[in-house]
Every structure is written in C-alpha cells, then in structure tokens.
Amino acid sequence: MKVLVIGSGGREHAICVTLAKSQKVDHIWCAPGNGGIASVAECVPIGATDIDGVVAFSKEHKPDLVMVAPDDPLAMGMVDALEAAGIRAFGPKANAAVIEGSKSFAKELMKKYGIPTADYAVFEDSASAIAYIREKGAPIVVKADGLALGKGVTVAMTEEDAAAAVRDAIDGGSFGKAGARVVIEEYLTGPEVSVLAFVDGKDLKTMPSAQDHKRAYDHDEGPNTGGMGAFSPSRFYTETVASECMEQIFKPTVAAMAKEGRPFRGVLYFGLMLTEKGPRVIEYNARFGDPETQAVLSRLDSDLYDIFNAVIDGRLAEMDIQWKPDAACCVVMASGGYPRSYEKGKAIAGLEQVQDSFVFHAGTALRDGEIVTNGGRVLGVTAVAPTLDEAIEKAYGDVHRITFENAHFRNDIGVK
Numbered sequence: 001m002k003v004l005v006i007g008s009g010g011r012e013h014a015i016c017v018t019l020a021k022s023q024k025v026d027h028i029w030c031a032p033g034n035g036g037i038a039s040v041a042e043c044v045p046i047g048a049t050d051i052d053g054v055v056a057f058s059k060e061h062k063p064d065l066v067m068v069a070p071d072d073p074l075a076m077g078m079v080d081a082l083e084a085a086g087i088r089a090f091g092p093k094a095n096a097a098v099i100e101g102s103k104s105f106a107k108e109l110m111k112k113y114g115i116p117t118a119d120y121a122v123f124e125d126s127a128s129a130i131a132y133i134r135e136k137g138a139p140i141v142v143k144a145d146g147l148a149l150g151k152g153v154t155v156a157m158t159e160e161d162a163a164a165a166v167r168d169a170i171d172g173g174s175f176g177k178a179g180a181r182v183v184i185e186e187y188l189t190g191p192e193v194s195v196l197a198f199v200d201g202k203d204l205k206t207m208p209s210a211q212d213h214k215r216a217y218d219h220d221e222g223p224n225t226g227g228m229g230a231f232s233p234s235r236f237y238t239e240t241v242a243s244e245c246m247e248q249i250f251k252p253t254v255a256a257m258a259k260e261g262r263p264f265r266g267v268l269y270f271g272l273m274l275t276e277k278g279p280r281v282i283e284y285n286a287r288f289g290d291p292e293t294q295a296v297l298s299r300l301d302s303d304l305y306d307i308f309n310a311v312i313d314g315r316l317a318e319m320d321i322q323w324k325p326d327a328a329c330c331v332v333m334a335s336g337g338y339p340r341s342y343e344k345g346k347a348i349a350g351l352e353q354v355q356d357s358f359v360f361h362a363g364t365a366l367r368d369g370e371i372v373t374n375g376g377r378v379l380g381v382t383a384v385a386p387t388l389d390e391a392i393e394k395a396y397g398d399v400h401r402i403t404f405e406n407a408h409f410r411n412d413i414g415v416k
Helices: 010-020 051-061 071-076 078-084 094-101 103-113 126-136 159-171 239-259 292-297 304-313 388-399
Strands: 002-007 027-032 065-068 120-123 140-144 153-156 182-186 192-200 204-206 215-217 221-224 229-232 265-275 278-285 327-335 358-361 364-367 370-373 377-385
Touching: 002 010, 002 051, 010 027, 010 292, 010 304, 010 358, 010 377, 027 051, 051 071, 051 078, 065 078, 065 304, 071 078, 071 094, 078 094, 094 103, 094 265, 094 278, 103 120, 103 182, 103 239, 103 278, 120 126, 126 140, 126 159, 126 182, 140 159, 153 159, 153 221, 159 182, 192 239, 192 292, 192 304, 204 239, 229 292, 229 388, 239 265, 239 278, 265 304, 292 327, 292 377, 327 388, 377 388
Parallel strands: 002 027, 002 065
Antiparallel strands: 120 182, 140 153, 140 182, 192 204, 192 265, 215 221, 229 327, 265 278, 327 377, 358 377, 364 370
C-alpha cells in the first residue's frame, strides 16, 4: 500500500516512521517533508496547504490513503477536496476541524452540551474586551479565536498584560484574521494533561496521556511556543481521572459534534486542566499534537495504517489498539530566538552520535548532503524507557551529543 502524509514537522516524521513499521505499507510520500523525513519517505515539493497540488498529485500517483496532519489544511478543507476527488483521506472535514479552527465555536459547543471548561466571553472590539478584563481582573487568559501556530494564547498575570494582548490581536493584527476575534477565559490552575484520541464519528479510542511544555524557557517562563517538549504518560492522569474524562468530556464531545451534523473522524486532541473542581477542557485540536505525537506514537504497539483505515470506515470499536507499558520523553531542540526571530541554515552535528533516542526532525533541510536547521523547532530527541525518569535521562544524554549554532532547549522537560 502507498500512503501520502501531508506536513513537514516532527509530528509528520513520527507518523511516517510509525507507518513504515506496517507490513502493509510499502511506499510513503510526504509533502513537503524535511531533511529527516527524507530517510523514511519520498519527499515531494508540494506545500502543506496546497490543496489543488495535493489533489493533483494524488490523482496521478494514486496513494491508497492520504493522511492530512497539520491544522491549516484540515481547516481549509483538504480532506473534503480529496474525498470529492474519490481519494481516501484520514482527518476531519472542514466542518469538524472548526473545533480547533475557532475557539469561540469550541467554547459555545461546550457550553451548549455541558462539557466542563473555563468561563469565557468572546469579543471583536478591543474596548469591550478590555472593559471585561477590568471587570474580571487578573490573572486571565486571552486567546486568538483562529489558528495561530500554537502561539495565540496569552496567560496574563496582570490586567495591563491582558489589555496589551487584546490590542495586539484585534487592533495590531499580530495574528492576522485569526486574532480579529478573541476569547477571554477564566484563569484555571492545576496540572495540564494532553489526551489524544482516534475518533471515527461515533466511537473513540484514547491514546496514552501526555504532557506538553509550551513556554520557551525553564520553569514555564517566557513566551508560548508550539511546544518545547513532551512526555508520556502524565504523572497525574490516574485511572479515576481517565474514567471521569471519558464520561464527562470525551464521549460527550464526540456525541455533540455528531449531533451538530459535524461528525469528527480523525485524531481529536483534548487539552485538559486537572483543577480542584475536576477536569476542564482548555482547548481542542483537530489533529495529532506536536510534540506529543513524538512521545505517544513511540509507545504504539499496533499497526497505525490499520487504525487509520478503521477510523475512515467507522470500524474503530472493533480495534484492539496496544501500547507499550514504557514511558517516553521528547526534548525539542530549537533555533536560538524561537518563537521570535531566528536564523536558518545552521549545520547540525552529532546526529550519528545519538545512542538511546530517536531523533525526529522538525525544522531541518538537506543541503549539499548536510542536515541544516530550517525552522524554529529543529529536532525532537525522543527516548523510550521502562520509567519516565529513565526516558528523561536518556533523551537529555542524546540532546547533549547534538550541536548546532545557538541551539536552545529546556532543561526541565518531564520534571514537574
């Protein structure tokens, strides 16, 4: 079987590596791919949001399945376009991907169906938003309504910071159209947990829990990023918590989307806060998270290609998905300056010295036979071990074997 994977990051590298383990898959394309993905898949120079290009390529090369990984093409309707052309595709259609593409839609869905989340209000003008902030006080959370590469959230500890975030988004256009509307939320406290689930429109199968680290610097300081590392499983996600989330959040969300005429098929990501009053939804994503995928898929002990097909065909309930009991830790090595300005084209050394980890490439390119940096998040050094502490130790051991100019990484992934 032939598979086309859409995307170019560490998540897509992890998906390609996991698909390559299937005895049913004999060829993988990745559009556009990156320097590391090229070792496991044939990279094709088609942009991840080039719907016409992906459809044309698929018509010509006839992959048995197209896996659309990133948020933007899902929200733009790439799965819709592929299916309309008679091409088998994995991922939600645009009317279901809106659960990530519009935070206000997600909040209104949760409110309508009684799914626990933070209190909120939605605004399209900065004056009203700032008045609401003054009324509620700080700390408070400001979110761009649309897709903002994981960077559209400001956890404001003061009213002034919250007001500045609103002005930047609505008046300053810092997130383009995505920030023309903002969602302002109650500030919640407690451990954060990410739970990804395969969903076939009616049934879901959760993956092992994970925890992402969004802030750029140690001790959760600095600006939000797309994710500086992740580990699996969460230390806080007990069987009791999992059961509560299944009954109060996971199943109700899938049922709500179906009832709204937006059946969700693909991977649904639940970003959770385990508060004193119980689990609350912080956000939904309509796809595999990054870098959670690198940690979680490293623990998969079943055939990913079979799972994708079961989701597409609505046969998920009959699948017995197996996971390794081991723990996993992924440490992201980023370009200095990320998530703000950074330089590209820095030579990466030491990849051949890695001993205990798999290195998923995120922002890399192959230049004259040499792997160089080509993005903000560059590598996801991922180790699997019997315990989380061992996985952390192995991952950091290999992080220190890899070098490139101005490399930046957090030193506390998995510690808290």
